[in-house]
Amino acid sequence: MTSKKASGQAKPAQRVIKKYPNRRLYDTDTSTYITLAEVKQLVLDAEPFVVRDAKTNEDLTRSILLQIILEEEAGGAPMFSEAALANIIRFYGHAMQGFMGSYLEKNVQAFTDFQQQLAAQSKVLTPEMWSQFMNVQNPIQGVMGNYAEQSRVLFEKMQEQMQKNAEQMLGAFGVKK
Structure with missing residues (x-):
């Protein structure tokens, strides 16, 4: 992949976030580590993204989305009884x-x-x-x-x-x- 933020170059169709064994999430689009709250914001902004295991390249997107739901449900106002x-x-x-x-x-x-x-x-x-x-x-x-x-x-x-x-x-x- 080429630089995504350089002027004149198109962003990739899907943002790639890598999950490392230390459970940190690395946004390859911004070249920074991000939090689960920032991944939630990507969802809210309807940003297409995929979360991949940094070692195996396995798709972990569902797992991360479920983790966000779990945190939301554990928070103040759960959606599901x-x-x-x-x-x-x-x-x-x-x-x-x-x-x-x-x-x-x-x-x-x-x-x-x-x-x-x-x-x-x-x-x-x-x-x-x-x-x-x-x-x-x-x-x-x-x-x-x-x-x-x-x-x-x-x-x-x-x-x-x-x-x-x-x-x-x-x-x-x-x-x-």
Whole structure:
């Protein structure tokens, strides 16, 4: 790789961060050691990056992202309840594991898209319009309620389809429920 910060030269498509055995993270883009908080900021800034083991070149990005989530959850206001975490753990090794990951990913993306649309629309609202908007029996609750209901229906349909598929497969082997 060539110098990334030199004028006239394009930055690489993906920032490379190397993790050393002493657990330090080295940003090859800035040629400096960085903290987990700075990696979190890269995520918040939607900077594409990959974390690689300095010795083996193994991709450690997921591990670092999970570490950031762990620190956030251990902090002041966790996002997941113990029950939600326990349910997520129960899906590992389960036949529905792949579907659950896809389901969660699609729902988080849908929620993110909704949030971005709301933010874009809010830029054109004046303070007076915001005041009126917030005083109308909290319309966000209605929108979020609809989102939650759609999510529940999608999950139930997914469960029904999986049950049908399992029954068909077992039926093909002569096993009845």
